[in-house]
Amino acid sequence: MEAEYPHHQAGPSSSSSSSSSTTTLLWPCATRRRKRSEDCDDDLSPASVAMDPDADVQRAADKLKAVGEELGHQIRVFSSEKFALQPNKLPSSDHEEDDDFYELQPADYFNLVSNRMADTVPPKKRILDTSQDFYTAGFVPGANIHFSYDLPEGSYTDELKAGPFLREEIQSLDGLSLLLKPASQPDDSRMNSSALQSSVPQPDPVPTTNKKPGKPKWLKRGQHVNAPAINFVYRYQFPRQVTGSGGSGGIAVGGTGHAGSRSRAGASGDLAKKKTFPALYHLFDQGFIQSGEVHIFGYARSNLSDDGLRERIRGYLKGAPEEDLSEFLQLIKYVSGSYDNGDGFGKLNKAISEYEASSKSESYRRLFYLALPPSVYPSVCKMIRTYCMNPSSHPGWTRVIVEKPFGKDLDSAEELSAQLGELFEEHQLYRIDHYLGKELVQNLLVLRFANRLFLPLWNRDNIDNIQIVFREDFGTEGRGGYFDQYGIIRDIIQNHLLQVFCLVAMEKPVSLKPEHIRDEKVKVLQSVNPINIEEVVLGQYDGYKDDPTVPDDSNTPTFASVVLRVHNERWEGVPFILKAGKALNSRKAEVRVQFKDVPGDIFKCKKQGRNEFVIRLQPSEAMYVKLTVKKPGLEMATEQSELDLSYGMRYQNVKIPEAYERLILDTIRGDQQHFVRRDELKAAWQIFTPLLHDIDDGKLKAVPYQPGSRGPKEADELSARVGYVQTHGYIWIPPTLA
Numbered sequence: 001m002e003a004e005y006p007h008h009q010a011g012p013s014s015s016s017s018s019s020s021s022t023t024t025l026l027w028p029c030a031t032r033r034r035k036r037s038e039d040c041d042d043d044l045s046p047a048s049v050a051m052d053p054d055a056d057v058q059r060a061a062d063k064l065k066a067v068g069e070e071l072g073h074q075i076r077v078f079s080s081e082k083f084a085l086q087p088n089k090l091p092s093s094d095h096e097e098d099d100d101f102y103e104l105q106p107a108d109y110f111n112l113v114s115n116r117m118a119d120t121v122p123p124k125k126r127i128l129d130t131s132q133d134f135y136t137a138g139f140v141p142g143a144n145i146h147f148s149y150d151l152p153e154g155s156y157t158d159e160l161k162a163g164p165f166l167r168e169e170i171q172s173l174d175g176l177s178l179l180l181k182p183a184s185q186p187d188d189s190r191m192n193s194s195a196l197q198s199s200v201p202q203p204d205p206v207p208t209t210n211k212k213p214g215k216p217k218w219l220k221r222g223q224h225v226n227a228p229a230i231n232f233v234y235r236y237q238f239p240r241q242v243t244g245s246g247g248s249g250g251i252a253v254g255g256t257g258h259a260g261s262r263s264r265a266g267a268s269g270d271l272a273k274k275k276t277f278p279a280l281y282h283l284f285d286q287g288f289i290q291s292g293e294v295h296i297f298g299y300a301r302s303n304l305s306d307d308g309l310r311e312r313i314r315g316y317l318k319g320a321p322e323e324d325l326s327e328f329l330q331l332i333k334y335v336s337g338s339y340d341n342g343d344g345f346g347k348l349n350k351a352i353s354e355y356e357a358s359s360k361s362e363s364y365r366r367l368f369y370l371a372l373p374p375s376v377y378p379s380v381c382k383m384i385r386t387y388c389m390n391p392s393s394h395p396g397w398t399r400v401i402v403e404k405p406f407g408k409d410l411d412s413a414e415e416l417s418a419q420l421g422e423l424f425e426e427h428q429l430y431r432i433d434h435y436l437g438k439e440l441v442q443n444l445l446v447l448r449f450a451n452r453l454f455l456p457l458w459n460r461d462n463i464d465n466i467q468i469v470f471r472e473d474f475g476t477e478g479r480g481g482y483f484d485q486y487g488i489i490r491d492i493i494q495n496h497l498l499q500v501f502c503l504v505a506m507e508k509p510v511s512l513k514p515e516h517i518r519d520e521k522v523k524v525l526q527s528v529n530p531i532n533i534e535e536v537v538l539g540q541y542d543g544y545k546d547d548p549t550v551p552d553d554s555n556t557p558t559f560a561s562v563v564l565r566v567h568n569e570r571w572e573g574v575p576f577i578l579k580a581g582k583a584l585n586s587r588k589a590e591v592r593v594q595f596k597d598v599p600g601d602i603f604k605c606k607k608q609g610r611n612e613f614v615i616r617l618q619p620s621e622a623m624y625v626k627l628t629v630k631k632p633g634l635e636m637a638t639e640q641s642e643l644d645l646s647y648g649m650r651y652q653n654v655k656i657p658e659a660y661e662r663l664i665l666d667t668i669r670g671d672q673q674h675f676v677r678r679d680e681l682k683a684a685w686q687i688f689t690p691l692l693h694d695i696d697d698g699k700l701k702a703v704p705y706q707p708g709s710r711g712p713k714e715a716d717e718l719s720a721r722v723g724y725v726q727t728h729g730y731i732w733i734p735p736t737l738a
């Protein structure tokens with residue numbers, strides 16, 4: 001969008017809780033953007049700036065100096081000064097700023113001087129891709145969004161005056177409404193306000209959804225540069241409803257987050273309290289879940305009051321503003337009952353129905369999240385089907401999220417699928433794998449198929465081996481009883497790592513439709529050869545069996561390295577090493593694509609290591625390419641360095657959402673792309689079931705390893721045997737600003 005509409009910028013959005021500040025931001029074309037906030041004691045409002053810009057610049061400089069000293073590094077703001085000399089000139093779209101300083105953006109500056117956390121003030125956004133809708137562009141429903149763009153003087157045709165300008169697909173968003181007429185005065189002191197007043201087209205005060213936008217013909221690449229400009233600002237309200245309009249949603253979460261009387265301290269309701277409720281809170285906080293539109297019901301056997309559950313959840317939302325938190329907690333009710341008889345589910349249905357009736361909504365949407373042990377899925381699903389479905393008298397839907405593990409092997413998974421399949425259609429079932437909600441996992445398809453760079457390289461001709469690695473630096477910690485029945489292959493490899501494998505190895509889908517993507521995943525899974533047990537290493541950390549819930553003779557692996565081989569034209573001969581372990585020396589998950597050696601290597605770079613493309617899924621999300629470069633200096637020597645895209649550096653101020661947040665939102669929107677389809681699940685179990693049965697039968701033994709180590713040395717030996725060359729003397733250090 002920048003190239004085509006270079007000054008078209010969207011201002012920050014505000015959630016419901018901060019709607020009082022919605023009149024404050026005006027971001028015109030120039031780099032001089034100002035923000036006034038009710039809770040900021042430094043008045044940086046356009047008005048005050050306009051009155052004495054020099055004093056303001058000085059004041060800002062003083063502030064920056066102080067902040068720079070506090071942070072311990074130099075900070076430079078690319079201020080409007082160089083443009084202020086040429087009042088009506090704008091930076092060209094291909095303008096490149098030098099990057100040897102951290103560019104402190106006005107939003108950062110505001111955060112710093114107002115002592116607010118970076119993520120409490122949403123960053124400004126420049127929409128680069130106008131085919132995106134607001135959700136994709138990352139805006140918050142309910143937000144007021146300020147658009148600004150510049151018109152060259154003398155170009156105010158009738159067509160332009162017929163604004164407001166907004167792309168048709170954006171205007172067609174349900175409920176999008178124009179709030180205000182354009183800014184009555186410019187927020188940039190360089191502008192002549194009377195000229196602006198007279199030339200601003202008056203927008204239609206009614207919602208603009210049916211209006212054809214006038215597309216300014218002069219807005220072509222390059223034409224804007226150096227054009228005298230007048231700034232136009234429109235404010236729109238982004239619709240709050242998450243799906244459709246006029247509906248109400250109920251989200252029922254199984255599991256209480258209750259440690260109570262259970263003997264496995266810390267294990268009970270683990271997922272609900274640590275992930276599900278916090279994810280719901282974050283969705284609420286960002287405006288995706290609204291009071292009056294969504295209600296949340298906790299359901300489990302434990303005897304709890306509404307307040308009892310709320311207090312428990314509160315403990316996992318430390319740091320949330322009290323006002324927001326109280327409002328969120330009031331959305332939650334608790335219903336107690338068993339998982340296999342109708343009394344409890346009848347009560348749950350009554351509670352949901354009462355809420356729906358009181359909301360007077362046109363459509364009812366019921367989402368059930370089974371944060372429960374898989375053993376109770378069939379009975380719970382049956383109860384939901386019998387007692388809790390969305391009444392047919394109302395439009396809407398019923399959807400069910402089921403957690404992994406989906407079965408223990410091929411047969412049990414198929415049995416579970418058949419049981420659930422009798423109760424729900426595939427489109428109602430959301431088999432969640434939270435790795436599919438991680439930012440860098442979601443990036444894999446974009447990376448592979450939107451970059452010409454990778455297309456010719458991504459195959460057996462260039463790639464020697466690929467590792468997909470998960471490491472945790474803690475053990476099973478109170479989940480030993482659960483874990484011992486499953487082991488690391490069922491807990492991590494068969495689902496999380498295999499999903500990542502699919503995205504790395506699959507062919508290009510026909511389109512981004514969920515079914516097209518999932519079709520390709522199934523195909524690549526079906527192309528995996530049977531696992532060769534010579535290419536498997538299992539480990540168990542010393543001390544694992546000290547957990548009283550773990551049998552003394554357990555052979556359950558807490559570590560495994562498994563080589564997958566794909567029998568197709570692209571990957572024949574390339575080993576995919578899937579490795580996962582608990583109680584290791586670090587916590588990280590990554591994909592490591594190692595390229596082949598350079599043929600006819602005149603620099604002898606082989607000694608220093610191969611090219612590797614590493615996608616760090618977590619923590620410190622990043623992508624980096626290990627390269628051999630000339631060592632700077634007089635000598636012709638080479639060394640390993642890297643091209644590094646570290647998200648913390650590149651996307652400062654962008655809060656990466658939690659996987660569960662995204663996936664719950666996807667479910668509400670009905671998008672199954674990041675969920676596991678039944679045939680995908682079957683193909684995944686087909687790969688691992690023979691190996692799992694061998695382990696269960698004791699034919700393969702787990703070798704002991706020290707907690708805090710890299711895992712069994714046999715795993716490194718296996719990697720080396722299948723072709724991985726470890727780079728010695730090189731370590732990637734996530735960059736920091738300091």
Ligand SMILES: NC(=O)C1=CN([C@@H]2O[C@H](COP(=O)(O)OP(=O)(O)OC[C@H]3O[C@@H](n4cnc5c(N)ncnc54)[C@H](OP(=O)(O)O)[C@@H]3O)[C@@H](O)[C@H]2O)C=CC1
Pocket residue numbers: 254255256257258267268269270271272300301302339370371372373374376403404405
């Ligand atoms: N915890 C995690 O990090 C992750 C968990 N998962 C999956 O999410 C689901 C829930 O996990 P988690 O929260 O750890 O599970 P828990 O063992 O903590 O159980 C959740 C709730 O289920 C009820 N419950 C526990 N045991 C039984 C039982 N034997 N029979 C009937 N009800 C029982 C308890 O509520 P009450 O007694 O009040 O009825 C408990 O609060 C599981 O499928 C798990 O595999 C997936 C990814 C990560």
Ligand SMILES: O=C1O[C@H](COP(=O)(O)O)[C@@H](O)[C@H](O)[C@H]1O
Pocket residue numbers: 434472491492589
């Ligand atoms: O599904 C699971 O995932 C977690 C690890 O999740 P992450 O998002 O922190 O990487 C793991 O600890 C747990 O054993 C497993 O069940």
